Amino acid sequence: MPYQFQISLLGKEQTLLHFLMTIINEYGYLVLFLSITLGIFALPIPMEAMLAYAGFLSFLGKLNWFGSILASAAGCTLGMLLSYWVGYKLGIQFFEKHGKRLHLEPDRLNSISNWLRKYGNKLLIIALFIPVFRHFIGYFSGVTRLPIRIYTLYTGLGSAIWVSSFISLGKILGPQWEVFFEIIRKYLILTSVVLIILIVIIYGIRKLRNVVIETGTK
Secondary structure (H helix, E strand, C coil), X not given: CCCCCCCCCCHHHHHHHHHHHHHHHHHCHXXXXXXXXXXXXXXXXXXXXXXXXXXXXXXXXXCCHHHHHHHHHHHHHHHHHHHHHXXXXXXXXXXXXXXXXXXXXXXXXXXXXXXXXHHHHHHHHHHHHCCCHHHHHHXXXXXXXXXXXXXXXXXXXXXXHHHHHHHHHHHHHHXXXXXXXXXXXXXXXXXXXXXXXXXXXHHHHHHHHHHHHHHHHC
16 A cells, blocks of 8 residues: 655645555656656656655665666656757747747847856756746757757756755655655745745846946947
């Protein structure tokens, strides 16, 4: 009988998590790999819960700690590469045609492109810790043609850090991992919003400073 979660999730997340919870004991690393890949790429899978649960299974001796990290990091990297590929194939033409519907006019898209070229490698390391943002950075990296080698390198590094954090905490906390998950989930979104606001403010200040400098030199 599968382990019963005591955490509260949305309907679709709850259904998916219980399904994955049922089959992970049988298929282990394959379930981890596929669920993280699909979670990054498309499906509303509660990935942090999956990773922490994998750590708990490692605590119980049902999964290997390093094997769980390897499978999850590989799945995460693949999901990010798939997102990049879709963005690359859609290209700038897609946003030029449909950008107004998505509130991504050419000027705004150019600003995002310049932002990613300047800070993309650093953002890729922390993006996975930021809900929603992690699902878009891959697509935009592809659209803006961020060099694939740089993208893969920093995505792989970010993936390893992200999955290791949750799996290790699940293993260390053992039966108490759910308490950790509830606490971290409450503050993760708040922290993410603060980080995004800070990044936007810093970018805005630098852009304003450049405008002032350019105006002063004329």
